[in-house]
Amino acid sequence: MKKTLDIFQRISEALLEDEIKHPVSKHIPSSKLYETLDLSLKQDPLDEDEFEQVIKELVLATTRTGTNGFFNQLFGGRNPNAILGELLSVMLNNSMATYKAAGPQIGVEKSILRKVGDMIGWDENADGTLAPGGSMTNYMSMVMARDVAAPLSKTEGLKQKLLVYTSKESHYSIPKNAAFCGIGRDNVRYVPTDDFGRLDAFQLEKMIEEDLKNGGIPTLVNLTAGTTVLAAFDPVRSVNAICKKHNIWLHIDGAYCGSVLFSRKYKHLIDGVELVDSFSVNGHKMLGTPLSCSIIVVKDKKHLHDSFSNEASYLYQTDHDAFNLGKTSLQCGRRNDALKLWTLWKSVGTSGLEKIVDHQFALADTARDYVRSHEDYTLYSFDDSVAVCFNYKNIPAQKICTALYEHSKLMVGYGQFKEDIFIRLVTINAQNEHQDIINFFKMLEAFVDEHAELFQADL
Numbered sequence: 001m002k003k004t005l006d007i008f009q010r011i012s013e014a015l016l017e018d019e020i021k022h023p024v025s026k027h028i029p030s031s032k033l034y035e036t037l038d039l040s041l042k043q044d045p046l047d048e049d050e051f052e053q054v055i056k057e058l059v060l061a062t063t064r065t066g067t068n069g070f071f072n073q074l075f076g077g078r079n080p081n082a083i084l085g086e087l088l089s090v091m092l093n094n095s096m097a098t099y100k101a102a103g104p105q106i107g108v109e110k111s112i113l114r115k116v117g118d119m120i121g122w123d124e125n126a127d128g129t130l131a132p133g134g135s136m137t138n139y140m141s142m143v144m145a146r147d148v149a150a151p152l153s154k155t156e157g158l159k160q161k162l163l164v165y166t167s168k169e170s171h172y173s174i175p176k177n178a179a180f181c182g183i184g185r186d187n188v189r190y191v192p193t194d195d196f197g198r199l200d201a202f203q204l205e206k207m208i209e210e211d212l213k214n215g216g217i218p219t220l221v222n223l224t225a226g227t228t229v230l231a232a233f234d235p236v237r238s239v240n241a242i243c244k245k246h247n248i249w250l251h252i253d254g255a256y257c258g259s260v261l262f263s264r265k266y267k268h269l270i271d272g273v274e275l276v277d278s279f280s281v282n283g284h285k286m287l288g289t290p291l292s293c294s295i296i297v298v299k300d301k302k303h304l305h306d307s308f309s310n311e312a313s314y315l316y317q318t319d320h321d322a323f324n325l326g327k328t329s330l331q332c333g334r335r336n337d338a339l340k341l342w343t344l345w346k347s348v349g350t351s352g353l354e355k356i357v358d359h360q361f362a363l364a365d366t367a368r369d370y371v372r373s374h375e376d377y378t379l380y381s382f383d384d385s386v387a388v389c390f391n392y393k394n395i396p397a398q399k400i401c402t403a404l405y406e407h408s409k410l411m412v413g414y415g416q417f418k419e420d421i422f423i424r425l426v427t428i429n430a431q432n433e434h435q436d437i438i439n440f441f442k443m444l445e446a447f448v449d450e451h452a453e454l455f456q457a458d459l
């Protein structure tokens with residue numbers, strides 16, 4: 001093992017060094033992948049040097065998400081103390097299903113869940129778990145909502161027409177999950193949004209009343225804290241009142257921006273969070289842990305047990321259910337996704353998590369100020385959002401994003417809201433400084449100047 005760690009050290013150092021010169025890795029067209037790198041698997045082993053060399057080449061050719069050139073997705077950057085936790089969880093290789101197999105790591109996960117519950121304002125009756133990503137924590141919320149609305153569905157299968165409500169701007173996992181859990185994609189109602197991309201509570205209530213008249217069973221309302229494109233926040237309080245009136249499970253999908261929970265300045269964006277039934281947040285988005293670290297907490301832990309526990313005498317042989325986390329999780333064997341957030345949290349404190357979140361909003365302010373004060377740009381997004389959406393000159397967003405990628409300049413994506421398509425700059429990498437944001441725009445402008453031939457038709 002010692003030798004392996006030396007290899008790891010050498011390759012990681014080579015990567016870190018190369019990233020300084022090349023924040024964006026050299027573009028390999030997917031059609032050329034297998035001729036560019038030798039990824040084939042052979043009958044005979046490689047010798048040690050070849051083995052290390054082949055891995056190093058692969059690592060150096062891989063897309064770089066930890067640098068100041070990556071703005072493509074809703075994650076990015078590289079937090080050293082979170083990475084330490086992740087590496088140790090791989091080294092320890094526990095399964096979080098039982099206390100016997102994970103020991104104190106159970107307490108690590110529980111401490112995070114307890115603290116998140118406390119910060120929401122819930123009591124000891126709250127609990128939660130981690131699942132492999134926000135899509136899956138959303139799935140868990142839907143399963144619990146289904147089991148509350150139709151308790152017999154667990155044993156007999158689903159017979160009623162259950163309905164799920166989510167905004168048009170919400171994450172695509174909602175219809176997928178509706179298919180997975182027997183509710184069906186056609187029973188997802190897409191609620192219109194206002195001009196800021198937030199779910200329209202008035203329209204929601206109208207849709208619910210209409211469905212009730214037609215004999216449907218409104219089962220779950222999914223709100224989003226940080227919609228995928230605009231990073232908008234749906235209104236919690238007004239929607240909660242509707243849900244309570246009609247007895248509907250209310251979940252907040254905070255995968256992207258639920259971490260505003262840690263910020264005194266931005267927590268108001270999820271005002272009313274203590275009223276909902278479940279809340280999910282990804283540590284691997286705003287907080288910057290490695291993928292994946294997705295948390296769901298529920299106000300009443302009874303629902304986690306009701307929907308996810310199953311007896312298994314070969315597995316649960318010691319200790320109480322409160323320490324055997326397999327009784328409340330989606331998986332059986334489950335990797336330790338909690339430790340990386342715990343090492344991060346321990347190292348910077350809750351006040352440090354707040355700084356991480358606030359810094360991302362400050363970076364977004366810098367980006368918005370830049371776009372507003374330069375006349376070649378058009379802004380499409382709003383204040384209090386970590387997604388800065390804009391266009392440059394008349395260049396179609398898709399064209400410029402793809403050209404920047406193919407020329408290994410910048411990794412950034414595009415999005416659409418209503419009729420507009422635009423570049424979406426996500427300021428989610430907390431290791432970035434304000435100058436990195438300014439540099440992003442300078443590089444984009446220089447790129448367009450240098451490649452005028454590509455954009456002739458648009459300038």
Ligand SMILES: *Cc1c(COP(=O)(O)O)cnc(C)c1O
Nearest residue numbers: 133134135171226228253255256
């Ligand atoms: C990213 C995201 C998800 C999905 O999370 P994964 O961890 O990628 O599965 C769900 N909802 C929202 C709003 C997201 O931004």
